[in-house]
Amino acid sequence: MQQQLVELGQKVAELQAATKMSDTINMEIFYWWCTALMITIHAGFLAYEMGASRAKNVLASAIKNLLAFAFVCPTFFFFGWWIYNAFPGGLTIADGASASLPWSLNMGPNLSDNATGVFWAAFALFAATTASILSGAVIERIRLTAFLVLAIVLGSVLWILAAAWGWNPSGWLTTKFGFHDAGAAGCVHLIAGAFTLGVLLNLGPRIGKYNADGSPNALKAHSVPLLVVGLMLIIVGFFGFLGGCIIYNPGGQWTNIMGQPATLSSFAFNTLMGFAGGIIGGWIKTRDPFWMMSCGLVGIISVASGLDLWYPPLAFMIATVTGIVVPMIATWIEKIGIDDAVGAVAVHGCGGAIGVLVVGVFAAGYPNVNGAPPINFFGQFLGFAVMGLLGFVPGYLISAVMKSTGYLRVPREVEIMGLDLVEVPIEAYPEGMVRPAAETAEDKGRDFGGAAPVPAE
Template sequence: MEPAELQMKVEALEAALKMATAVNSEAFYWWCTALMISIHAGFLAYEMGASRAKNALASGVKNLVAFAFLVPFFYFVGWFIYNAFPSGFSISEAGAGALPWAQSMGPNLSDNASGIFWAAFTLFAATTASIMSGSVIERIRVSGFTILAIVLGSVVWVLGAAWGWHPSGWLTSVWGLHDVGAAGCVHTVAGFFTLGVLINLGARIGRFNADGTVNEINGHNMPMSLIGLMLIVMGFFGFLGGCIIYTGDTWMTIYSTPATLSAFAFNTLMGVAGGMLGCYLVTRDPFWMMSGALVGVISSAPGLDVYYPPLAFMISFVGGLIIPKLNTILLTRFKIDDAVGAVAVHGFGGVWGLVAAGVFAAGYPNVEGPAVSFTGQVQSAVVFMLLGFLPGYALSYALKMFGLLRCDENVERAGLDLAEVPVKAYPESRALPAFGDGALSPAE
């Protein structure tokens, strides 16, 4: 064979291998994105189950409406923010490639990456917005929730992602943040955004007595909630799979540090188990046991690439022990009516995960900026807390002033399904009372 012919064959093989790698990577993120849809099936099930029957469909419909709005908003706004603001509030040149009219923002046979990464990030955004949704059930207006979800999902969290979940994000390049599983920009931001909303939204009618003691308000279908939470856990394997990048030679984290899917598999499963057992031991509550699986995922998320699996279990187990206690403090001492404990699970769970990485992953080198440190992790956690809380409080306060945040008292007593949804969740059950027919007991 002539040298020129041999060279052509080698080049053809290299091109074919490059294309196969691109297509395989594209397929991987396609299925990660599809798997993340199960997170939203889970949110639907567990929130409807955690609601009383009179509010079941309204609790689900608000999620569906927000999801549908969020997709185009992330296309037109969110993806640009991620690419444009890694250094702070100055606009990076890379943002031009994420504008809606850019060549990479549509079908392009030479681009196997842009659309699939945009899709994965869109599902990250939708997941972030849905974290808030369970906390506010049974009294928030669908319109008000949709506005809050759009802002959280297409602006607030993705600004945090640009700062701390980007190869050049300033939290990493300046402070050495390491958060491969997005405990900060997703969970901490969403949890503290939710806290700001809950302060203005207020508690459900009947949640507190005049003397400040707490009444239990039980959802109408605990098994549905448990199945929904398990679906969310399943979906997080897609979420975390989307947090790792295949370069053709090896896997890399979002920060371009080396990693393997094996490390993610070890530590995700150990985290799930640790969080479940921790929450179960302190509550004996099946709802909190399954919420503990989420606590475990979040607690170990920042160091999935580097933790020794028993360490991931221990960090998540400790998270499972403390997070239910923090939820009780929010409820009893601060009168924050978080219907599903999302502020504690996601907000404080995210903070614990970031701080734990500052202790147990300290010294691990980042590609850009200083090595992982306790100080850098704590400072970054504070940034994420403020980035979530301040917009959540300000926007919900504005909606409250315009009467768009909370439904009318009579609507809340009768059930939001009657006002927000034109069909009944359980049409063959007994008729619900009309507006103004008196207060219902907390269990109804």
């Protein structure tokens, strides 16, 4: 009998160990596939930006997007991940941050660590998303190397610093002020939109965008179908993005990244209701398929901070109203002389701001964990202000320095010819599409806000 009990105890111990390893591997697999889905976001941004560009700039826009992804991944490995773990309390380095340095045993193949690599990968894809948000807004006139510097600063420094402060269980915005941003509307979308606004103020509009009286011209996308399909791919990728915002706890309940109990079911309800509401809002306001899809995206962003909390009809209402409002904001931005080629500031910046602030209105009083204050409007407003400034101020200052040195923007003649002719060794459409004509003599003497018009494609 005693021998049988010993054997039974050994079998129970083996079963427990196997179950624990199975749970660990399931966690690893979950974030692996979240990361794979998030790459679909970048396929979407690639198609979206190529479609939004004119024919003479299609491949230059593609190269810019591909290189942003390629440069952000290694820079996020070398210092971005460390920033997240080093600065949750502010600007002092936290204990244990050395485990995130690139030479740490955790930052490579390690049979005792099944978590760091997949979490790093998901965060690296968040970082690349912020760079892609900037990328679309600045198409057709920014220098490639200037853009890459800006993308690295945004993707591997600024957004992850914001995430350390407000998207981290130890972040000071959460622990001291009750800030709540479950789906990263603030630390990804708001900060990227604010950074983009700062850059656009220095970059200036594309040649031909504005007339002498300041009225805007439509520089039409060369392929609206490609643009719309790209936006739909971004939506597909968002299911990986938002899946990566929830914490898989082997043997226990899911939590949001701040440690509050959450479910994938709540994310599913509210993501789809936000997407649907945004599309309907865009349709009510514009009847434009580009804006319907953009508003579907902004609908998700507008409910992202409270994905774990919203009653689905409330999420639908928030998204629908946001879908009506954001195209009006984009039109106002265009009218005041800011050329945002894809509406990134309105969709991501304003959509992210709405997402953060509505939580302070509709979810105030929701309890926090570990003694942190409950959700409150002041905490949400403070998070909005911090992330807005953390994006806008560096974006404006760095791009201002680049502008003063002539490094920010391509030369006028290159912009008129098209970036593909200068930057790309192949043609996007070698059959059936004619390159743009050269600038005419009569164009040279006309005042288009300091620039001549681009010939029609």
